[in-house]
Amino acid sequence: MTNKETSPAGNGKPKLAIYWAASCGGCEIAILNIGDKILAVDEAFEIVFWPCAADFKYEDVRNYPDHSIDLCLFNGAIRSSENEEMAHLLRQKSKVLVAFGSCAQEGCIPGLSNLTSASDTFRAIYMDNPSIDNPAATLPQTVTTVPEGELHIPVFYNTVRSLDQVVPVEYVIPGCPPEPPQIWAVLEAIVTGAPLPAPGSTVIGASHLAVCHECPLEKHEKTIERFYRPYEITPEPGLCLLEQGLMCMGIATRGGCGALCPRVGMRCEGCYGLLDGVEDQGANMISAIASVVNVGKPGDDEAELERRIGVAMDSIVDPAGTFYRFNMAHSLLHRVKTGNNGDVQNRGSETA
């Protein structure tokens, strides 16, 4: 694999950077999952920064001329000052910056911590976690004084943001993680010089239709009495999961994955995110299912209607984690208000 000695001065090949901010690492594995085509990537690109796979330092990147990186695949959300610093740096050095994967696109699982505060997140991780024994209540400190001097670690922000909430991005490749064939399709298009759509947070490597379009299960008019969690029922094969009461997010989720989950009887969790023209994936989903939940008809006894609405509602466990599992940070909700006086504390610079 290319190493830093040869970069960035050039062998004429376009330069590629891949970076990992607040994410699980799945996106990196997804890139490797394109299989032996990774050799073709190495063939076509000069890799100038990929901390996961090769030894580069931030300092190297700082020393590159501005806009010298042709393509930067940036996965992970912006959760710390380090993430943010790298977002700005890579923006400055890259011609084309791509929000790669759900975290960079919309906050993904890290974004769910926008439902709480950074200090509560720390408390959960370092104190309340059943596998932690921390009698001194030691928490990470931004600045620590040791005999040798001051130690600094990145600031942990109160609010998780998507990449395009911090810097402009040309393209977005959705998915948690993006499916390897889609990754390869994008890289291949870039390598072969195929025309790309106009930049501006433009989604590439995915469908412009919802998952249902590529889902082979049979769909009917929908009326749903209540919802079930996957362990509660064995879905009828061949039949739309949502109709059977499984909260399949496929109707409100961008396709491109090939409907992998519903094909095997597992509800779509929504990882490919919202469709073009949609303001808020979770809100669209809630609005859609509210329209097909069968709780009676207008004019029915009010108390009975209310009871049946209650039954349907109670069958939706963890609504935030269901409807906003991937898109919380980029949704209209963005984050909850915290603090006793109801003040919004959503400034990205606030710390734990």
Next chain:
Amino acid sequence: MSEERVGVYVCHCGTNIAKTVDVQDVATWAAGQPHVTVARDYKFMCSSLGQEMVEQDIQEQGLTRVVVAACSPHMHEKTFQGACERAGLNRFMFEMANIRELNSWTTKDRESATQKAKSMVRGAVERVVHHRPLDMLPVPINPNTLIVGGGIAGITAALDIANAGYHVYLVEREPSIGGHMAQVDKTFPTLDCAACILTPRMVDVGQHPNITLLSYSELEQVDGHVGNFTVRVRKKARFVNEALCTGCGDCIEKCPGKTLDEVFEVGLGYRKAVYKPFPQAVPKYPVIDTESCIFFQRGKCKACELVCPTHAIDFTQKDEYLQLQVGNIILATGYDLFDARTIPQYGYGRLANVFTSMEFERMVNAAGPTDGQIVLRDGVTPPKSVGIIHCVGSRDKHYHEYCSRVCCMYSLKFAHLIHERLPDTEVYNFYIDIRASGKRYEEFYHRVLEEGTHFIRGRVAEVTDAARMPGEEGKLIIQAEDTLIGKQRRIPVDMVILSTGVQSRHDSHEVAQLFGMGCDFNGYFIERHPKLDPVLTMSDGVFIAGACQGPMAIPETVAQAGSAASQVISLISQGTLMMEPIRARINPDKCSGCRICNNLCPYHAITFHADRKVSEVITAMCQGCGACVSACPSSAITGAHFTAQQVMSQIEGILWDVRETIPLMAR
């Protein structure tokens, strides 16, 4: 978008708005807002001068969008759209901010009302710049009309429309048309014989070439929209072949099955199993009631079949379903009477000689079960004293808070009729107020006063047969407070008449739902405007007439029926109708075929193409309600004039002074 030139006009509405909102301040402020070219305030924007101001500004200042901050769009949206159009601007380049109903009328706080007015104006401005020109949709009008209900309202409207040369389907669920009016003896205050004035019109309906009378039929389903409704009617089996029956009545005469007539004679008389509700029934064909028919119950008899000279009896007849195409619908479904049993202390159903007003109507009717004799429940004894209790179920927060508007007058009529038939009988009227506000009503009240009827002002506490004082034995004692003398009184009488009020039909909610319109808390259909559009509803092409809209007497009912008929005739005569283009549209390139929208359209306007796996909105059937737009998880459905961009911009605008932006791109 940035080059849009918006004119903002803030209306004082006399003092309706200006009293609470600092309209000058709003206009001055608006002038400085983005996109706004000119902002003015004016006393009455809806006046011709106000409209001319808008037209002049469009032409001279080159406005491309107009915002009027005034009353509800229900009131004047069309007015200002017209002004825009006259000045050469598409009518949809206009937005109204309702700073009257939604603002000045809701508060006395001038400062916050002014602030709210600014927010609403800003919302309207930020919305209107995203408006797109739309064209009205021409829709041809089917000249046939459906009228539901064959009482005096339905009869009047049917004749008016039929006489104008258009076809009418008149659907009545009872075997005969005529409604409540056919049960009544005399009409107040003129004491006209109700049957004498009603039956000729019933006959006209029965014979009119432009009227298809569907009696003993019920409405099952309504689809479509103004100009083109499809309705399904269930014609209940009469077991009498109408094509053969001559209405001779031999079957009725020979029928051995006799049963209490709970409907027309309100339980006071009997009818046969094969019957007409009353002799002058229209149509003349009888029906067989399977509940009381010996053949249907025990499998033997068929006396009617035997005697019928034209072999019209058909025991195998089945319910028939008819599909009708109509352009307009008039609902004239009438009212129900308040159930006197609801008030147990008045003793109806428990004390034999307590009668309801409808029972008394039938009794006093010469064609009724007692041949017009006023007698006690034993059928022979004339009462020596009668107490008439007003407001039974009306003007009472336990039952109906409203005034039923007819009881005072028919109670006075009863008093008069009793004096006329039984001159020696004492009549007591127990009333709260005498409401005699119609033409020649007050004069009638005085006439009854002079005839010697006693009037006791106060609500009756109870009717009892428990005698406490001498002279009360064997009598019904009416216990009431006489508020004019401030004393409790006990009046012993032989007969009590409960002047029961009117209430909405028991199934009015279901009917309203069938037509996609609303009922008020009391179950009466909601008119489009209580003053100016009393016979229109919020559903275009659906009109209401008579007591289904609220309690009313015959003259108002007839007036409303005529009004509804003229509305229908004027629509039909236009031939085509320009419909609002505010419709939903599914972008087939964005539809994933998930089918969420398929069964939520209240107008059945969405169809699914299984071959292409996309759904489609049928424009002509769409009413623009937006249910599918908000439900579509792919946002593949757009509501014209209510696009996500337009709505979101309006929200952003309204929140102009409080909005917080997510710290995008910022550190």
